[in-house]
Every structure is written in structure tokens, then in C-alpha cells.
Amino acid sequence: MDFRLSPAHQMIRDTARRFVDKELPRERVLEWVRNRVEPPREVFRKLGELGLYGFLIPAEYGGGDEADPVGLAVFVEQLARASSALATIYGRAAVICGPLVAAFGTAAQKDLVLPRVARGEVVLSLALTEPDAGSDAASIQTRAERQVDGSYLVRGAKTFITQAESADFQVLAARTEADRYRGITLFLLERPGAIPNVECRRIDTLGLSIAPTYGVSYSGVALAADSVIGSAGEGWKYLLHGLDMERFYHGAITTGASQAIVDEVVTYVKQRVQFGQPLGKLQAVRHKLADMQTSVDAARLLTYRAAHALQLQGSAPREASMAKLVGAETYMRVAHDGLQLLGGYGYSVESGLPMHFADAKLFEIGGGAMEIQRNIIAKAMGL
Numbered sequence: 257m258d259f260r261l262s263p264a265h266q267m268i269r270d271t272a273r274r275f276v277d278k279e280l281p282r283e284r285v286l287e288w289v290r291n292r293v294e295p296p297r298e299v300f301r302k303l304g305e306l307g308l309y310g311f312l313i314p315a316e317y318g319g320g321d322e323a324d325p326v327g328l329a330v331f332v333e334q335l336a337r338a339s340s341a342l343a344t345i346y347g348r349a350a351v352i353c354g355p356l357v358a359a360f361g362t363a364a365q366k367d368l369v370l371p372r373v374a375r376g377e378v379v380l381s382l383a384l385t386e387p388d389a390g391s392d393a394a395s396i397q398t399r400a401e402r403q404v405d406g407s408y409l410v411r412g413a414k415t416f417i418t419q420a421e422s423a424d425f426q427v428l429a430a431r432t433e434a435d436r437y438r439g440i441t442l443f444l445l446e447r448p449g450a451i452p453n454v455e456c457r458r459i460d461t462l463g464l465s466i467a468p469t470y471g472v473s474y475s476g477v478a479l480a481a482d483s484v485i486g487s488a489g490e491g492w493k494y495l496l497h498g499l500d501m502e503r504f505y506h507g508a509i510t511t512g513a514s515q516a517i518v519d520e521v522v523t524y525v526k527q528r529v530q531f532g533q534p535l536g537k538l539q540a541v542r543h544k545l546a547d548m549q550t551s552v553d554a555a556r557l558l559t560y561r562a563a564h565a566l567q568l569q570g571s572a573p574r575e576a577s578m579a580k581l582v583g584a585e586t587y588m589r590v591a592h593d594g595l596q597l598l599g600g601y602g603y604s605v606e607s608g609l610p611m612h613f614a615d616a617k618l619f620e621i622g623g624g625a626m627e628i629q630r631n632i633i634a635k636a637m638g639l
């Protein structure tokens with residue numbers, strides 16, 4: 257077993273680190289957070305130019321020669337050093353919705369979406385959660401009724417749909433039959449925020465303000481027959497594939513963001529002198545940081561194991577859920593303890609810790625809450 261990164265993955269890490277240092281300094285990211293605005297599209301286009309959008313996109317559409325979840329984790333760890341919210345924006349296109357279209361979409365849908373994903377040009381959103389269907393996602397009630405001409409009419413409501421308004425494409429989950437699992441169909445909507453009878457209402461949230469989230473209503477939205485992704489009734493199966501990838505991916509985001517906090521705190525406690533010595537010489541501080549780094553390493557190892565499992569098997573619910581569970585809880589704890597170790601400075605917005613503190617909580621809820629990850633792991637244990 258070799259834990260070292262391959263030369264190709266080392267190159268990805270170094271390229272990503274240089275990009276983050278140059279293009280995403282903390283002041284720039286905090287300006288977006290302060291103004292609650294999405295990052296400019298040019299940031300993502302530059303990532304596309306560097307070939308950093310293609311880890312899960314097939315080569316014929318501009319992606320890599322083969323799926324590379326390990327490379328993706330290496331890259332995202334660096335991106336999330338700047339902002340975990342920014343990494344979630346990237347992930348909706350490059351990790352969840354793009355690969356879902358690549359795996360199950362029609363030829364026309366792939367031609368329309370995938371080259372633009374690979375170039376980092378487009379924002380994609382996933383519309384699954386509803387006011388009465390969160391953790392129990394298979395209970396969605398938004399209906400897509402088939403019309404005599406084969407088209408569909410959609411009625412219902414979604415909630416917490418990230419970037420629903422600005423997205424270029426939306427993957428929408430709707431019910432086409434009563435059957436709990438086999439009645440769910442996925443649709444591809446172009447420019448959903450501009451479609452008649454689609455209304456988006458921004459929801460104010462604790463963190464993730466640069467990746468705004470919306471309540472969305474669909475009051476009689478006409479969708480052409482060819483907007484169905486893959487086959488009608490197969491949507492739940494397709495979603496499971498995407499959610500596995502999202503969970504592993506959350507492991508990578510939370511590992512990278514947690515490492516950024518630890519690095520920041522280590523630098524700080526080496527130079528901050530109180531009671532005649534640097535804080536980093538106090539045993540209580542040293543032990544706290546040792547625990548923080550150990551948790552981050554554990555999250556990283558679980559994330560890389562999930563990446564390997566996904567590469568080999570395509571599906572890895574147990575490994576992906578463990579990576580997300582440990583990663584998200586580590587991020588929350590490290591943000592809490594890191595803020596404490598920076599004292600008053602940690603409480604100031606400019607330290608970046610309040611942003612992490614607020615963003616970290618999302619990863620214990622979104623993409624399947626911690627309790628749901630534990631349920632998945634327990635099920636895989638035969639319980």
C-alpha cells in the first residue's frame with residue numbers, strides 16, 4: 257500500500273495551490289461573502305482552462321482519459337482552502353450534475369452540457385429537496401404529468417435549491433408515477449430561473465452565502481419530452497449514483513477547509529506571545545492542535561479510500577458516507593476550536609474563521625445529514 261501521491265496528482269495539487277494563492281486570496285473571497293454574491297464566472301472558467309473540471313467528464317466531451325476521483329480529491333482539497341462554499345459551486349457542475357448527465361443523459365443532453373462543464377463555463381443546480389421531503393428524499397411530491405403529445409407539465413415546490421436562479425441548467429427530480437422509487441424521473445431544464453412559471457425566492461442562510469439557496473415553485477411548467485434524463489422512472493437509481501459521489505466529495509471539501517484552518521492556527525500560535533511565551537509552547541494548545549491535525553488526517557485518509565473505492569467499483573456508499581461523516585464533523589470541530597485558539601482575532605471576520613464556522617455547519621446537514629450517514633454505514637454493516 258503506497259500512500260504517496262503519484263507525480264500526476266502532485267502536479268494537480270501544485271497547480272491548484274498556485275491558483276488558489278493567486279486568484280483566491282482571503283480578502284477577495286471575504287468580499288463576496290460580505291456582499292452575499294456568487295463568485296464571478298471567470299474564476300471557474302480559469303479552472304476549466306487549467307483542465308481542472310474534467311476529473312469525472314469523459315474525454316470525448318473535454319474531460320480526462322478516465323474518471324479520476326483521487327485527482328478530484330487532491331484538487332478540491334486545495335480549492336476548499338479558499339472556501340468550502342466555492343468548492344460546492346464547482347461540485348454541482350463537475351461532480352454531481354455533470355457526471356450524472358454523462359452517465360445517464362441522452363446524446364443531445366451530453367452534447368449540450370458536458371463540453372461547457374469541462375470548460376468551467378456553466379453553473380448547474382440539483383433540485384431534489386422539497387418542503388416535505390428532506391432526508392426522506394424518495395417521498396418527493398412535485399409532479400410531472402405526461403401530456404398526450406409526450407411532453408410533461410410540472411407542478412410542485414422545491415426548497416434549498418442552491419443557485420436555482422443563476423444556474424444554466426437544473427437537474428430536477430419529479431414524480432411521474434406513484435411508486436416510491438420507480439416513480440421518480442429526472443429532467444434537464446435549461447436556464448431554469450428564466451422559465452415561465454418557475455419562481456425562485458432566496459432563503460437567507462447562516463453560511464454558504466456565496467452559493468445562495470432558493471425555494472422554487474413550479475406552477476404548470478411545460479417540459480418537452482426530450483428533457484427527460486435517461487429513462488422515465490429511473491431517476492432514483494441515477495440519483496443514488498450522484499449522491500454517493502457527492503458524499504465522497506464532501507469529504508474532500510471538508511478535509512481541505514479543515515487543513516486550511518489548522519495551518520492558519522499553527523502559524524498564529526507560533527507568533528502570538530502571551531505570558532512571555534508563544535501560545536504554541538503551551539501544552540493545552542499543542543495538544544488541541546495535535547488532535548485537530550490527527551482528525552484532519554483521518555478525514556483525508558477516509559476520503560482517499562472512498563476515492564479509490566469509487567474508482568474501482570463505481571459505487572461505494574459505506575466508504576463515501578464515512579468520508580463525509582468524519583470530514584464534516586472534523587470541519588465543524590476544527591472551525592470551533594480554531595476560532596477559540598485565535599481568540600478575539602478569530603472572532604473578527606477578517607480572520608476567515610467566522611466564514612468557516614458558518615459554512616462548516618452546512619456539511620453536517622446538506623447532502624444527507626450526519627444521522628443519515630450513520631444510517632447508511634450501519635446498513636452496510638448488516639444492521
Ligand SMILES: Cc1cc2nc3c(=O)[nH]c(=O)nc-3n(C[C@H](O)[C@H](O)[C@H](O)COP(=O)(O)OP(=O)(O)OC[C@H]3O[C@@H](n4cnc5c(N)ncnc54)[C@H](O)[C@@H]3O)c2cc1C
Nearest residue numbers: 382383384385390391416417418469621622623624625627
Ligand atoms: C444551504 C443548503 C443548501 C442546500 N442545497 C441543496 C440543493 O442544492 N439541492 C437539494 O436538493 N437540496 C439541497 N439542500 C437540502 C439538504 O440536502 C437537506 O437540508 C438535507 O437533506 C436534510 O433535509 P431536511 O433539511 O429536510 O432535514 P430533515 O429531513 O427534516 O431532518 C431534520 C433532522 O432530523 C434528522 N433525521 C431525519 N431522518 C432521520 C432518521 N431516519 N434517523 C435519524 N435522524 C433523522 C436529520 O438528520 C436532521 O438532523 C440544501 C440545504 C441547505 C441547508
